[in-house]
Amino acid sequence: MNDLPRPLTLRDFKIYKGYLSADEQHAILTDVRTIVRDVPLFQPQTPYGKPMSVQMTSAGKYGWYADRSGYSYRKAHPNGSNWPDIPDSILKIWQTVGPKHRQPECCLINYYSENAKMGLHQDRDEADFQWPVVSISLGDDALFRIGNQSRGGSTESIWLKSGDVVVMEGDARLTYHGVDRIRFGSSQLLHNGGRINLTLRVVE
DSSP states (O other): OOOOOOOOTTTEEETTTTTSSSHHHHHHHHHHHHHHHHHHBBOOTTTTTTTTTSEEEESSEEEEEEEEEEEESBBOOTTTOOOOOOOHHHHHHHHHHOOSSSSSSSSEEEEEOOOOOOEEEOOOOOOOOTEEEEEEEESEEEEEEEOOSSSSSSSEEEOOOOEEEEEOGGGTTOOEEEEEEEEESOOOOOEEEEEEEEEOOOOO
């Protein structure tokens, strides 16, 4: 892992370009595959009954979940299994770019296939917004769009590449953001293409 560089700042989002080396990306990917064997990826539904285009699973004390009843954190996978612990290879990123005195309680794992995207949204299902959300990109490039703290208004976009790390804290913590598309096949990290996004959160 590189020494902490000066981040690129876009609308108060701290973006650490090329933060993870190729070896570090492969090590994290190995740990993610172990998690997925125990708690497989699933495709959640929004409260409106529409399936999300991403597949997801989690590690940590809690996993993020969406279904017809709403959005929430739960202590078990849909198959009833407890979520695995967050691997050290992922935790050490938080310990470098996030607060050292508070550990994340959820690592949400989103897999983007060729046509997957994520609409503009706020991360607001946590109890205390003083803690950051730390986002880690693996695999294909993603067009990341940043809006405002309320819906509407102008937006700005940036391509996130494999190994980039984004920190959302302070004024960025409740800013709308999303992924418009991925550039399928732009990375060789995943054999079949696609993007994995890990987001670390304090839940309680």
